[in-house]
Amino acid sequence: MSREFPAQVDVAIVGSGPTGATYARILSELRPDLTVATFEVGPLVTDPPGAHVKSIVDRDARAVAQHLSEGPADPEDDGRLRRAGTFLLPSGYQLDGEDGIPSVAMSSNVGGMGAHWTCACPRPGDSERVPFLPGFDELLDEAARLLGVSTDAFDDAPFAHEVRRRLAAEFDDDRPAERRVQSMPLAVRVSQDGTVTWSGSDVVFGDAARDNPRFTLIPDALVRRVVIEGGRTTGVVVVDRTDHSEHDVAASEVVVAADALRTPQLLWASGIRLPALGRHLNDQSQLIHAVRLRDVESTAESQVDPRGRTAVVQQSGVSWVPYTDAEPFHGQVMQLDASPVPLAPGDVPEPGSIVGLGWFCAKDISAEDRVTFDDTATDAYGMPAMQVHYTLTDVDHELLEAAQASIKRAAAALGEPLDAEPRTLAGGASLHYQGTVRMGPADDSTSVCDVSSRVWGVDGLRVAGNGVIPTPMACNPTLTSVALAVAGARHIADTLATAQRTHEEARG
């Protein structure tokens, strides 16, 4: 942590969410000789930096941390769905004649959305996978290591096996082993005494970055522009939001990991006009349903985190119905510790006997779905204002109907739905926005970066985050975007080594 702005670093990272933290971690592990600085526009809200806000035991203090993450403008309650710790686009989220993404959200704080997330880390399957990326499975393994992913966090939960048994009987026929119903991989650690620790960027940074004397993290620091000269990145211009002073920081490599909206925004503000910039924006349509489990035996007292702050009662855990091309939905089934709808008077269900189902759909990707930037109007940070162009296609509507049928099948297999019909959430509710700086195998105008996340045509500039994901993904994307960041970070480690060797060889 620092308030000193370095004049020069080897690598400048924009954004301290899980993907920016991945670059800091991998470079600290592989190249402790490099100087690395992370600039984060939001404030520090947790200790250690980047920890999940659920690590704040006191409710009021946690609410303050969430509020501090909600951007520079006071959130206006206009009825749109908004999650604590996030803020919405004030305007430009729904244009005339389009569906828009009304609840498209961001977080501004050390740790980014990774301080507020649910920690579900499923692996992509079938068409969700990035087909042209070498070593994709090993990269996903490494991402799971960095995020601290566990597949058995709530395995001893009494209803977990029953929930999965019922879902498996409904969905598992004809599925390969790895796409069968299973427990959701979660970036969570449960200690012997029941203490639950949710991973944030702190876990990704790890001691490797925290103890690295050449690594600096500067909060309240807005990167206004990446400086590009003669097709090469030479550094960044940073505004200190505590005193509005401006600083030039020279850098050999710049990584922009500023979320799926603000990464293309910063590239645009830096003069980059690649045809695919901001395009192929895709959000996952999301359906929810709640069910009372049929015929479950009431169990002993529910296990809760001894500090009383856990959001998950360990009754049924979190279960996963993986995406397949045949059933192209990502299903997530979570225990709810309270009913989401009023029950009959005197009807008090066992905690954990009500489960919430969330079904996510992959988007029918179109280049017309895009975020655009205004050269004259600015947002609350003084960056180019955004507009979202977004329309669900006929294919999307058909998929939503099929998802309705699928979630109802799951509900019927588990018990009695509390509502007759599942609910479709407002666009953006998924919090998973992808594609805006997407990766591609070739510079053919349909992508923004290569397999090492290098921006086409600009040496020394990389992008990170869910915006890099090129495929229509229905599952939670963070594990995948961290995997893509691992590939990019390793490439920097190799490239700077090569450059240094070449330099030394030239000197004889």
Ligand SMILES: Cc1cc2nc3c(=O)[nH]c(=O)nc-3n(C[C@H](O)[C@H](O)[C@H](O)COP(=O)(O)OP(=O)(O)OC[C@H]3O[C@@H](n4cnc5c(N)ncnc54)[C@H](O)[C@@H]3O)c2cc1C
């Ligand atoms: C409530 C909630 C639940 C979620 N659940 C899940 C889940 O279960 N599984 C899953 O996979 N995903 C989930 N997500 C999404 C997940 O949090 C994101 O995928 C993940 O955080 C993306 O990481 P990132 O590093 O790319 O971006 P972010 O975490 O968004 O971080 C980007 C950072 O960049 C900073 N920044 C932006 N512009 C600038 C600038 N110009 N200068 C300096 N800094 C800048 C921002 O302030 C921010 O801190 C959830 C999100 C929320 C809010």
